[in-house]
Amino acid sequence: MHDHSASELPSLRRQKILLILERDGKVMASELSQHFAVSEDTIRRDLAELDNAGLVQRVHGGALPRPKDTGKDYFTRISETDEVKTSLAQLAAGRVKDGQIVLFDSGTTTLQIARSLPSDISITAVTTSPMTAITLAEYKGIKVILAGGQLNLATMSVSGHETVRLLQSIKADLLFTGVCAIHPEVGLSSLYFDEVPVKQALFDSAAQVIAVTTADKLGAVEPFVVAPCSRVHTLITERHLASGSAEDYRRLGIEVEQLQD
Template sequence: MHNTHQIADLPSLRKQKILLLLERDGKVMASELVDHFAVSQDTIRRDLGELANAGLLQRVHGGALPRPKDTGKDYFTRVSETNEIKMHLARLAASRAQDGQIVLFDSGTTTLQIAQSLPRNLTLTAVTSSPLIAVALAEHPHITVILAGGQLNPATMSATGHEAVRLIQGIKADLLFTGVCALHPQIGISSLHYNEVAVKQAMLDSASHVVAVTLADKLGASEPFVVAPCTRIHTLITEQSVAPGSVESYQQMGIEVVQADD
């Protein structure tokens, strides 16, 4: 970024420029914006906060990301929208499943696509708290499906509560496929929904190997409710086009990072 002193004291123009930089780069860092506009950290922090409150970007530690494209959309709307990148990531994840395994499927549209991407000849036992994932897996002739029950969360279309947690705690799985609302090197895995935290934690505790699948805009982001540290993930599958430096911190934790070819 290059210094732009002439607009440093014009807040409205500065915020417009921040949005343009965000659109161009896919991410903005507060420290770089301070240098770019020759203003204080407090000024940039205030600008980012005002833009976030207006719903124009998503605040993350040290900067900001674009608002997720599915913000405000219900589960079925998100399921119906085709995303070629997400489908490609789902196929990469599905290739990790092996015959004879016990596999946990977390809730979410990404894990639903993973379930739909499994080979038809694969033989395994699948455990999930998502009725829609259970239905998708039931179409596979060689997959035994165990559905955890409990109170249904309409936002995620998954079961929550003590019943679901107890069932998952009683299973020792070989593999967990999990989508993530947000993943931050320091904050960890976090969720937008409090009532799904316990189920996600139980799944992480019950799996020998955890595969997390996420688009680039979830990296470096955070949501209100922390699930677990990043080190609970063994393999992270994400897209090739990520902001510079987005994956190195996860690799330094010993996480295998797989970036899909564009």
Template sequence: MLREERHQAILERLQLHGKVIATELSQILSVSEDTVRRDLREMDSLGLLHRVHGGALPKSPSAAHFEDRQRDSVESKEKLAEAAISLVRNGQVILMDGSTSTLRVAERLPHHLMATVITNSPPIAVALAAHPKIDVVMLGGQLHKNSLVNIGAATVEALSKIRADLCFLGVCSIHPEIGISVPYLEETYVKKQMIEASSEIVALATADKLGTASSFIVAPTHALTYLITDHEVPDETLQPYRQLGISILRG
């Protein structure tokens, strides 16, 4: 089997099963495990999958620039945001991490809501500037231009002095075994501190983020309190998350 044919077969199996295991691929493709590992390394470098120990997982779709992600899965993100609003209460201190999904939540917060929103996302702060009853606290730091969030030691230090009731976490990738992961190392430190600073953690994840992995681990998946995802995601896909004690909401 030619190299290109192996790569295509690997991608097809990855799409079908949500993961590939090197030892199984070796048998299916009738090649050595060294050849399979070399194929997986090449495919990882091309952005076709995410190589992990013993195999590979689907690549996260979320490494694109913020403005490009704004145009993706627009209807799905709006539905997730509507489901997220049900978790918000008057008087809460709410941490909002930067993502296109959490921005949708900010844009839909009810005008009667009285709360404090703390965010490292300039787009979210701007979206809430005209809200009549929400106090907005903007976390400083260095602007990560690709994700449009503030990061760095100043951001983490500010978060260490906060105790929030609820955190809407931006999620690039989530896998029940691998955990919550992101493509940029600098973002992990801020997200970790947001999780530590909050009583309840909410992740909004469109279907294409489930079962995927990025390069840097933020936290184990069971750190989440709620996972909000698309209505059409099959129950069998969500069952591993439920087994971790996570409450599932559908948009």
């Protein structure tokens, strides 16, 4: 049944889109267009407005609910115990071998990987995150290099010319990259413009790139594109994805490891 009355009031239509999203867990522009009897362009504008207001996360062809941690400050996010992130971090930490040079990107999941390393591991760790550096410093066998630069208070990571210059001087075995959003066609993207050159330098400095992320970041798109998916060698994520399937990433040549139920 078409809801013609809503097509005359964008604000009412957008409220109804949020209700449908809450009910279904995902909305597609094509389906909403038929439901409200308006053009897909109109729906895309609605989704853009809702995204700008922080109420939805736009994905290819539609929208998802905003990830749980959006809008919370860094310290709130790291104080919340998240079983899924812990399990993902433990899988990722198992990839580290003695003697490696390992890059740790910013992000709460990457911090959790630092917490999950074997107590007797012996590596050189390089990070853009002061919190991760402090965590890594608790291990006797880890030599820690902390990149300098301007601190972004939202991500608690550093950026700028000094950060990039240091990262460019390192040839690492492994990178654990934080994921703001990853989409099979768009690639990895970030909410923060200043993160882009830092993340690109991290990618360029690592022989192997491992992206570790909860399922809500897959199929998502943020404003600033960092790199194509082809730059990722391994994706560690949940068993069930909110958008698309693991095959979307395997087709791109990425090894995908998923948590078992």
